[in-house]
Amino acid sequence: MSDFDSQLLHYLPQVLRTNELLIQCPGVSLFFLALGFLTFAKFTVKAFGVVLQTFVLPGTSLKKYGAGKGAWAVVTGASEGIGKEFALQLAKKGFNVLVSARNADALQTLVNEIESSAPPNKNVQAKAIVMDFSKLSDESEWKRFEGALEGLDIGVLVNNVGKSHRAPIYFTEASTQEIEDILTINVNATVRVTKMVLPGMVNRKRGLILNMGSFSGTGIASPMLATYAGTKSFLSTFTSSLAEEVKHKGIDVQCLNTYFVVSNMSQIRKSSITAPTPKNYVRAVLQKVGLACGALWTGRPNVSTPYWSHGILDYLMNLIGWKMVFIRYTHGLHSNIRKRYLRKLEREAKKQ
Numbered sequence: 272m273s274d275f276d277s278q279l280l281h282y283l284p285q286v287l288r289t290n291e292l293l294i295q296c297p298g299v300s301l302f303f304l305a306l307g308f309l310t311f312a313k314f315t316v317k318a319f320g321v322v323l324q325t326f327v328l329p330g331t332s333l334k335k336y337g338a339g340k341g342a343w344a345v346v347t348g349a350s351e352g353i354g355k356e357f358a359l360q361l362a363k364k365g366f367n368v369l370v371s372a373r374n375a376d377a378l379q380t381l382v383n384e385i386e387s388s389a390p391p392n393k394n395v396q397a398k399a400i401v402m403d404f405s406k407l408s409d410e411s412e413w414k415r416f417e418g419a420l421e422g423l424d425i426g427v428l429v430n431n432v433g434k435s436h437r438a439p440i441y442f443t444e445a446s447t448q449e450i451e452d453i454l455t456i457n458v459n460a461t462v463r464v465t466k467m468v469l470p471g472m473v474n475r476k477r478g479l480i481l482n483m484g485s486f487s488g489t490g491i492a493s494p495m496l497a498t499y500a501g502t503k504s505f506l507s508t509f510t511s512s513l514a515e516e517v518k519h520k521g522i523d524v525q526c527l528n529t530y531f532v533v534s535n536m537s538q539i540r541k542s543s544i545t546a547p548t549p550k551n552y553v554r555a556v557l558q559k560v561g562l563a564c565g566a567l568w569t570g571r572p573n574v575s576t577p578y579w580s581h582g583i584l585d586y587l588m589n590l591i592g593w594k595m596v597f598i599r600y601t602h603g604l605h606s607n608i609r610k611r612y613l614r615k616l617e618r619e620a621k622k623q
């Protein structure tokens with residue numbers, strides 16, 4: 272007889288006794304049966320909802336926000352990466368686009384590309400504002416920015432500009448300048464641009480605001496990117512609060528919970544299942560406006576995880592619920608990324 276069999280024989284009388292108990296107390300057994308059923312039903316309904324939103328249901332049509340009717344889309348941090356893709360794809364959907372970042376040449380090239388690739392029957396305009404969002408104290412710069420927005424019928428605002436640490440680093444070792452820049456760009460500048468745009472949207476009774484969140488702020492805390500994670504967490508709460516304030520005024524506000532995307536910031540050059548290209552990522556976002564997808568019913572209203580693999584990850588992590596495991600994993604991951612980054616710096620130094 273195996274160990275398992277002998278153990279089973281040992282416990283069998285107890286199992287039978289439990290059964291008897293349940294028969295003698297139908298109220299108790301019914302209660303536990305109902306509890307089990309409800310738990311299972313909740314799990315099934317949730318999984319079904321996530322799959323339906325991620326793979327089947329279309330999001331809100333961008334026409335609601337004025338696509339093709341002369342409305343503008345404002346995209347910050349648009350000279351490359353995810354922001355540039357937002358500008359290109361929103362123009363294709365029929366918005367005029369205003370793009371902003373520091374690199375004037377890259378912005379001009381983008382403006383030309385948008386205007387020249389617009390279909391002849393659609394008159395899509397584009398303009399650029401060169402702006403350094405880390406220089407918040409420069410009031411004259413902000414006046415110039417506000418001047419460029421004046422009189423525009425803005426239907427969409429993508430608060431995309433964001434800064435992270437150059438590489439993962441312990442908070443105690445990070446430079447004060449880098450920490451301040453991250454706070455200024457991710458929090459202060461985002462709040463300021465929103466304050467410039469939202470009142471006009473309220474007057475026109477239509478608008479969409481997309482805030483670029485991150486798993487580090489909305490899902491799993493992020494050791495060695497503490498300041499960055501904190502700013503993204505701010506965006507998530509800012510979004511949920513603002514969304515409720517303006518939802519009856521025809522305005523939708525969403526925080527995009529994002530895992531890795533190929534870009535200069537992520538330093539991922541090759542796309543994979545979990546790290547899409549900006550093009551595929553932005554396409555998913557614009558197809559799923561107004562849906563929560565992987566973030567559905569996770570206690571984070573108006574947070575959305577629209578890219579399918581990110582959504583499944585988000586759903587699974589919330590299902591498992593044991594955040595500390597993922598936080599420790601992230602710590603290890605970032606520690607390795609830092610080591611590789613330091614080795615790369617060493618190699619580059621030797622070459623010179």
Ligand SMILES: NC(=O)c1ccc[n+]([C@@H]2O[C@H](COP(=O)([O-])OP(=O)(O)OC[C@H]3O[C@@H](n4cnc5c(N)ncnc54)[C@H](OP(=O)(O)O)[C@@H]3O)[C@@H](O)[C@H]2O)c1
Pocket residue numbers: 347348349350351352353354355371372373374375377402403404405406431432433434435456483484485486529530531532533534535536537
């Ligand atoms: N890539 C990812 O894996 C990932 C994951 C989660 C969230 N996100 C978020 O997605 C957003 C875009 O990131 P990305 O990956 O596309 O990064 P990226 O390719 O490095 O692009 C960043 C953009 O922001 C602009 N920018 C940076 N500092 C600026 C400043 N001080 N003033 C004005 N513009 C500035 C850059 O242009 P200039 O250099 O010309 O100024 C560039 O256009 C960020 O908010 C980021 O936190 C990214």
Ligand SMILES: *[C@@H]1O[C@H](CO)[C@@H](O)[C@H](O)[C@H]1NC(C)=O
Pocket residue numbers: 407451452454455459
């Ligand atoms: C951010 O804005 C607040 C409030 O306006 C200001 O007190 C703070 O100095 C700003 N922080 C940075 C890092 O610019």
Ligand SMILES: *[C@@H]1O[C@H](CO)[C@@H](O)[C@H](O)[C@H]1NC(C)=O
Pocket residue numbers: 351437535536
């Ligand atoms: C990538 O980012 C680094 C700093 O984060 C910057 O020095 C470099 O110019 C960027 N590369 C491109 C192609 O924009």
Ligand SMILES: *[C@@H]1O[C@H](CO)[C@@H](O)[C@H](O)[C@H]1NC(C)=O
Pocket residue numbers: 514523524525561562563572573
């Ligand atoms: C915001 O969240 C509320 C509550 O879950 C929901 O009713 C509303 O449709 C959401 N709006 C957007 C734009 O996601």
